[in-house]
Amino acid sequence: MLELSIFVILALFMIGGSVAMITNKQTIFSAFGFLVAMIGLAGMFALLDSRFLALAQIMVSVGAIVVLSMLTILTINAKEESLPHEPHKYKWILVSTILVMPFTFLLYKTLSSFGQNFELTQSFTSKVIGKTLFTNWVLPFEIVSILLLAAMLGAIVIARKEEKEL
């Protein structure tokens, strides 16, 4: 019963944060909605007994990604006139909601065919995760390290000022 109430609270937080993210006009308020959704997701991971994943979510998504987005938003500091002019925003959101609804239903029906009961297992601590990561998943782990290096170089090259602009 306690788990159920925690789930409902976290789910409401996540859905509310996502809706706030989609509907707000000011970008920084959207980023706050996104932050609420990410913290709720970390709570969901903890509820699913993936403790290390919850910690990683807090450290990477909340601590790095959301803070980096907010920093970029505040650095760009788009004024009211340079924000996109969207007079029919709610109409578009309503239309796309109606269009996406059948897809949501299809996704839910497909996913519910996978399984109905959680097995009673041990929680996935960092020991279990580390053992699996460094035995069965070593190659993807190395590929991810190369991907992160490439993304870092790419971000530096893209965001750098051109020489002629200086």
Added chain:
Amino acid sequence: MTPNMFYLLVSILFSLGLIGLVSRRNLFIVYMSVELMLSSVNLLLATFSKLLGSPDGSVIALLMIAVIAAEAALFLAMIIHLYRAKKSIDSDNFVKLKERTNHA
């Protein structure tokens, strides 16, 4: 607490990301919608991990978090580059590849 509730939450979050992706023109909101869709897939992987009782799903979700971080860095760098070029974060302003050149 059954997996069905998690499946429903994953479907709703993925669809909300899709709605934000197609209906808004602010580049930052497009970016955050993509992040939301990726994160909902992460939640699905964690659910499968608990459902099957094996840590593989959690490990894939962990690798996914690294991929999401790489995507975020590139996307934000691209937004800064586009803002420098046109002083705008409206995605309708970036249609240069769509324009047709007449001098063949």
